[in-house]
Amino acid sequence: MHPESLQSRNIDVMRCHALALLIPLASYAAAQEPSIHVSYTTRAARASKVLLDLKTLSQIDLQATHDVEDEVILVSVKDLPLSAVMQRIAVATSCEWKHEGSTYRLVPAKAARRLEDKKDEEMRVQGIRKAIDARVKTLSDSNATGDHNTPPHPPVSPEEAIITKLLQAIDVTVLADMGPGERVVFSSDPATHTQHPFGGNSTELINEFIEQHNAALANQKDDIDKQLDGMTAAQADAIKSFTKKQNVRIGQVNKALLVATHMGFGVFNMTQLELRLYDQKGTVAYSSNSILSMPGDDFSNLVAAAQGKKPSAPSTKETPIEYSDDSKALMQSTKGMSSGNFKLNLPADLRRKLFNPSQFDPLSFTSSDEILSYAKSKGKPVVADIPDSVGGGLAAFLPGSTTTVESFEKDLDQGKSMVLVADDQFTVIKPAFASQSRADRLDRDALTALLRATDGKEIPSLDDLSAYAIHAPDPMQGGVSQMYLTLFVPGASQQSMDGLTSWSMLRFYGHLSPDARMSLRQGGKILVSSFSAEQKACLEQMTYGALSQIQVEDPQHKADDQPYWMKIISGSSGSDYRDEPTESVPNGLVGDGYVDLKTSNESFAAPVSSDGSQDVASLGILGADELAIFRMFKEDKNYAQISAMLPSFGNLRVGQRTVLSFTFHLTSQVSVKQILKDHHLAKDAPIATESTLPDDFQKQIAEKLAMFQKSPLGALGALMGGGRQAVHP
Numbered sequence: 001m002h003p004e005s006l007q008s009r010n011i012d013v014m015r016c017h018a019l020a021l022l023i024p025l026a027s028y029a030a031a032q033e034p035s036i037h038v039s040y041t042t043r044a045a046r047a048s049k050v051l052l053d054l055k056t057l058s059q060i061d062l063q064a065t066h067d068v069e070d071e072v073i074l075v076s077v078k079d080l081p082l083s084a085v086m087q088r089i090a091v092a093t094s095c096e097w098k099h100e101g102s103t104y105r106l107v108p109a110k111a112a113r114r115l116e117d118k119k120d121e122e123m124r125v126q127g128i129r130k131a132i133d134a135r136v137k138t139l140s141d142s143n144a145t146g147d148h149n150t151p152p153h154p155p156v157s158p159e160e161a162i163i164t165k166l167l168q169a170i171d172v173t174v175l176a177d178m179g180p181g182e183r184v185v186f187s188s189d190p191a192t193h194t195q196h197p198f199g200g201n202s203t204e205l206i207n208e209f210i211e212q213h214n215a216a217l218a219n220q221k222d223d224i225d226k227q228l229d230g231m232t233a234a235q236a237d238a239i240k241s242f243t244k245k246q247n248v249r250i251g252q253v254n255k256a257l258l259v260a261t262h263m264g265f266g267v268f269n270m271t272q273l274e275l276r277l278y279d280q281k282g283t284v285a286y287s288s289n290s291i292l293s294m295p296g297d298d299f300s301n302l303v304a305a306a307q308g309k310k311p312s313a314p315s316t317k318e319t320p321i322e323y324s325d326d327s328k329a330l331m332q333s334t335k336g337m338s339s340g341n342f343k344l345n346l347p348a349d350l351r352r353k354l355f356n357p358s359q360f361d362p363l364s365f366t367s368s369d370e371i372l373s374y375a376k377s378k379g380k381p382v383v384a385d386i387p388d389s390v391g392g393g394l395a396a397f398l399p400g401s402t403t404t405v406e407s408f409e410k411d412l413d414q415g416k417s418m419v420l421v422a423d424d425q426f427t428v429i430k431p432a433f434a435s436q437s438r439a440d441r442l443d444r445d446a447l448t449a450l451l452r453a454t455d456g457k458e459i460p461s462l463d464d465l466s467a468y469a470i471h472a473p474d475p476m477q478g479g480v481s482q483m484y485l486t487l488f489v490p491g492a493s494q495q496s497m498d499g500l501t502s503w504s505m506l507r508f509y510g511h512l513s514p515d516a517r518m519s520l521r522q523g524g525k526i527l528v529s530s531f532s533a534e535q536k537a538c539l540e541q542m543t544y545g546a547l548s549q550i551q552v553e554d555p556q557h558k559a560d561d562q563p564y565w566m567k568i569i570s571g572s573s574g575s576d577y578r579d580e581p582t583e584s585v586p587n588g589l590v591g592d593g594y595v596d597l598k599t600s601n602e603s604f605a606a607p608v609s610s611d612g613s614q615d616v617a618s619l620g621i622l623g624a625d626e627l628a629i630f631r632m633f634k635e636d637k638n639y640a641q642i643s644a645m646l647p648s649f650g651n652l653r654v655g656q657r658t659v660l661s662f663t664f665h666l667t668s669q670v671s672v673k674q675i676l677k678d679h680h681l682a683k684d685a686p687i688a689t690e691s692t693l694p695d696d697f698q699k700q701i702a703e704k705l706a707m708f709q710k711s712p713l714g715a716l717g718a719l720m721g722g723g724r725q726a727v728h729p
Contacts, residue, residue: 036060038085041076043372044363044386046444047093047106050075058082064106068095070441072363072388074371077381084425088383091421092430116434123433124176131292132172135164158216159246159288162209163275166258167292169200175260175271180477181503181546183261185582192586194544195257202256206277210250213286217249246288254280257580260292261546282577319405321373326350327366334487342616342647343609344487355455355488358448362480363391370408375427377405384429387437388473390417391480439473442480446471451488459490459606459621459655462678465501466510474503490606490620491679502547505662505674508538520597520662528664529591539589539664542672544581552578553669584670598661603697605652605688606681619647621679623657624697627690628704652688654697655681 036058042050048069051062060082064071071093077085086104090096094116096109139161141153156164170186174196178184187195188202259274271292279285323331329350346354353360363386375382412420412429421428431437446468453464475481475493485492493501509517511534516526531539543550577583605622607615622630630646633639657679664672688694693701 036082037079038082039078039080040085042074043365043368044072044074044361046361047071047073047089050089051106054082054085061103062086062106063103065108067108068093068106070443071438072361072386072441074363074368074382074384074386076372076375077383080381085381085383088423088426088428091423092383092385092428094430094434113435120433120435121176125172128172128175128292132164132167134293135160136168139164158209158212159275160290161212162205163258163273163288163290165205166198166202166275167273169198169202169205170258171196171199178260178262178271180262181474181541183259183544183546183548185580186258186260187582188256192582194582194586194588198256198258206253206256210253210277214249217247246286248286250277250286251279253277253285254282255577259580263546276580278577284575284577284579317406319373319377321366321370321403321405321408322376323366323369326353327369330354330365342619344616354484355451356448357444357451357484361444362442362447362484363388366403367391370403371429373405374408374412378427380425380427382427382429384418384427385431385434385437386429387417387431387433388440388442388479388481389431389437391483440477440479442473443471447481447484450492451484454489454617457681459679459681460492461680462509462660462676465489465492466506469503469506470510476500476503486616486618488617490617491677493618500547502542502674504538504541504545505676508535508542509676511535511538520595521599523596525594525596527591528589528593528595536589539672542664542674543585543589543666548581549673550579550581550584550666551671551673552584553671554578578670585666589666593664593666595662595664597663600659600661601656602659602700603694604655604657604679605649605693605697606655606685607647607649608651608653608687615647622649622652624700624704628701629708631690631701631705632708649690652690652693653681653685654688654694655679655685 038054038057040054040057042053046069047064050073051064054060054075055062073089073092075085075089086097090106090109093106094109094112095106096112098105098107138153139156142156144153166186174184174186185195186198188198188206190197255278257274257276257278259276261272261274263270263272273290273292275286275288275290276284277286329347333344333346333350367386367390371382371384371386412418415432417432418429419432421430450460450464450468453460457464472481473479475485482493491501511532512520520526528536528539542548574580602623605627606620607622609615633643633646657677660676660678662674662676664674666672
């Protein structure tokens with residue numbers, strides 16, 4: 001985002017919050033103002049605790065309603081009127097005080113929150129428009145003739161050009177309404193409410209693109225052959241498999257789709273775009289992928305940080321954050337993650353605090369230090385409402401992530417996660433997107449229960465995880481939940497090479513009664529018509545959301561049998577229209593659909609630490625998939641750079657897990673398949689090394705290894721090592 005755009009955006013934000021400030025103040029003025037002075041400092045804590053502390057200090061009854069008590073706030077004041085502190089708490093949380101007898105109750109300020117909701121939506125729309133405008137400018141610059149004093153701009157490919165032109169023709173408010181983990185589909189011929197029209201002259205634009213693409217493909221055929229020259233046949237086939245749907249001549253097209261997907265893993269959040277063209281038979285005639293670079297997406301900065309580069313020039317002044325001893329210990333324990341050291345060495349007292357987020361809030365560590373240091377630099381008391389989005393996503397453990405007061409202030413100015421409210425006497429900070437912050441607030445008690453279960457079993461059960469998922473946002477979107485689950489909870493973030501854990505599937509399972517779970521395990525089925533509202537919402541997300549994996553059960557349908565992770569890499573869009581949920585299930589879920597379940601059992605391994613440290617939880621469960629692909633990387637010299645970043649496993653404990661394979665039969669031919677795994681690791685589980693694992697486990701690993709070596713990933717190994725071999729006839 002350009003500096004002038006940032007300035008304009010933040011002026012709007014400040015105006016919004018200035019008006020929001022007046023609403024609770026006006027309401028508060030009608031009540032008797034407590035005149036007592038207080039001195040009080042707390043690191044981030046739930047509003048209920050902060051108000052209880054202030055009540056103890058002032059002997060004035062301060063309470064919060066149920067929908068406010070879990071807001072996470074920070075206060076640091078010295079000898080100031082309680083009334084002034086209460087006013088700023090109301091502003092930061094978008095609330096107002098109700099005076100009821102001898103009690104002051106903090107309640108949502110409906111008018112202020114409506115204003116925030118509207119402003120959040122407007123900012124999302126503005127951000128998308130700016131992102132599209134940036135693409136349009138790039139396209140315009142590439143087409144400009146220029147002069148001898150102006151260096152030529154890199155050409156924009158026909159694929160990028162058509163996607164940019166189609167983006168100009170869509171309703172941007174539809175994209176603005178797309179939440180985390182969702183997808184929306186724009187169509188040249190939308191037949192149902194699950195698709196949206198392009199608008200404008202999209203048909204002419206697409207026909208023009210087809211002509212350009214076919215002409216360019218004819219001219220580039222020799223170039224493509226030259227690029228593949230010198231590779232083995234397997235390597236050439238691997239390259240072709242990634243690009244087969246782009247490097248084809250396009251015939252007559254019957255329908256065009258532009259699919260926008262909000263993909264994410266914390267800091268890797270991005271809006272992915274796919275242009276897909278269908279022929280008259282409904283077969284995918286062409287597809288290509290692109291990215292819509294949205295304001296606030298930190299993907300490019302993340303890559304720069306991982307390479308040891310600073311994304312912008314350093315400030316002329318750098319004031320270090322005054323980190324607490326606990327924060328320093330946490331940062332030190334995760335310091336090696338950026339260089340391939342995936343072990344944690346947490347002091348016992350810090351571990352005790354981290355595993356009790358109900359008492360020691362996740363935002364009470366580095367996030368609190370940053371706010372307190374910033375407020376100290378301004379010489380003002382501070383009241384802040386802190387969103388969970390700042391709470392230690394994986395970016396916190398990458399090189400160059402240590403924050404200075406100046407860089408923190410810059411983030412505030414840009415409104416990445418938090419914004420500063422205009423106030424002459426206080427530093428008042430609140431979430432940049434307040435309504436989203438409230439929706440994404442993690443239940444600290446649910447997290448504490450999950451961590452306790454993990455601490456007692458080392459690996460939580462499926463029941464433990466699903467109970468947590470009901471009360472927690474998807475950790476793949478970053479923030480507090482992502483950090484805790486990635487570091488401490490094995491099995492919560494991934495389902496082996498089957499893909500990331502589906503939060504919607506976990507929630508669906510969590511909403512099943514014990515009787516329903518037992519019935520499914522015994523071979524029964526449950527009709528969609530009997531699903532609860534929560535279960536239907538979960539299935540809709542699994543069907544139409546970002547991680548949709550519908551399957552067509554038809555002998556004549558050419559199934560895409562790539563592993564899930566390969567589909568993500570190659571941008572696979574299936575073979576025909578039936579692989580697209582808005583085409584194959586166009587009118588939403590039907591009542592006569594049903595779900596059934598098949599179970600199986602398999603072994604897994606868990607690393608054993610010999611030095612008192614522990615592997616990060618994301619490496620706490622090693623199935624045949626993980627052990628096979630790690631072995632491939634280590635045995636193939638061409639993957640030396642990747643192999644150097646992988647952990648070395650010494651002793652392993654062998655456990656057993658039940659694999660639950662759910663099939664949601666949506667129609668007679670279309671289904672959604674999901675997998676959950678229930679792990680059990682006995683305290684006296686047998687110890688082995690990678691070479692002495694049980695025979696049946698070794699056999700599974702060998703089979704997986706052979707599969708990976710034959711996959712495009714294995715064939716491309718020599719390219720990663722910089723080597724080429726002659727193509728054999």
